[in-house]
Amino acid sequence: MACKQFKFSYFAVFFLSVIVLFSLDGCKSQKKLAAEREAAAKARQISKAKNDLKSLLADNTSTPEEKERVLNRIKSMNLEDSEVQRLINEVELMVAEEKEAALAEKERKLREEERRRKEQEDMLRKDSKAPTVYDFFDQIVGAGNNDSANDLIDNALDLFSSNDTPVLIIVSEGDGYTDYDKPTTIQKYLNYLKDQKKDLNEIKNIKFNDYGKIIELELKRK
Template sequence: MVLLVASLLVGGATSCKSKKKLAKEKAAAEYAMKVDNAKKDLTAIINGSTDWTSDQMADRIAKIKDYNIQDEEVKGLIKQAEAKVEDVRAAEMRKAEEERLRREEEARIRAKQSEFAVIDNQFEAVANANGVDNANNQIQMALQYFETPDIPVLIIISQNGGFNDYDRPTTITKFLNYLKDKKVYKYRVESAKKNGMGKITELELITK
């Protein structure tokens, strides 16, 4: 009986030690896996090989830091990854600003096109007139929008760095007769100056 009890006690102690050893090995394996996954994710962030946003990258880095991994390589990778996140955030902000400016420019162009749609449509009517008499009638209708028949018309042929290159200046009457002869309107109104009565005193066109 004594031997049996002793045997059971020894067996129980051995079993307890085995469980502790297994638990320790399991914890070590889990820690090693965390370290390995952390290195992989941090390296992917640094190399830009993920499709994560800057916020998603930052969240992953924060989670890795919460592991409190005592590994010098991981610590170094964290610093590099955090620097990468800042670069990505800056790029995202630049892209967002470029997109905002693009939308504003598109809205400005649409507003301008809407503002000058009447003039553009009238020029189209002159170019597409059926016969000389109809074209002349359309020209007279167009001239009603202008202060005089001789107001200057400037035609932009190219734009570069905020500067415009212009074709030879002409007048509204000459331009309307040009449309009548060529039967095509390949421009759009870019800007117009008006007097106090709302009549156009200078017109700027641009090639479509």
């Protein structure tokens, strides 16, 4: 009887050991599988990042800011790969250069615009016989009666491509914003000067068409 009990216990211990061994091995396999999956995902990320970075280097259409957004997304992944790092450095350098070039171009355009505006102003002021839009504004505000103000308005409108030529009035501007009053038309603006007998604005910019007629007038609060 004791021998039988011993045999049974021995058998049970053996059986349990086999189960434990198998499950330990199973855990190990699962961990290994997870690690393999993680490694594969990382490899895919690295491969995609490399492709994206190479595309950025070859991209001639996106703005530096757009490129920077993609670059920052890749950088945030913190991928530990020497080639990815090298490509990131290259793209960073390229974006910095492109930003600098864009800034220089913007400044050049501003200078060019300012030069053109001054030329237009000079051109308008040159011929003292022909009244300019500047003269008309002053004269309309100071007109003695309704009829003379209306005559001046008719003459002033000849300088514009149409009575509906837009007039934009900047009420405030600062770092990154320009606030306008509700846009109006030149006919309404000239009548406003006549009615209100005040001119709160100065001319900031004038756009002409090929026939020398004004197609847009930009004013600014004095």
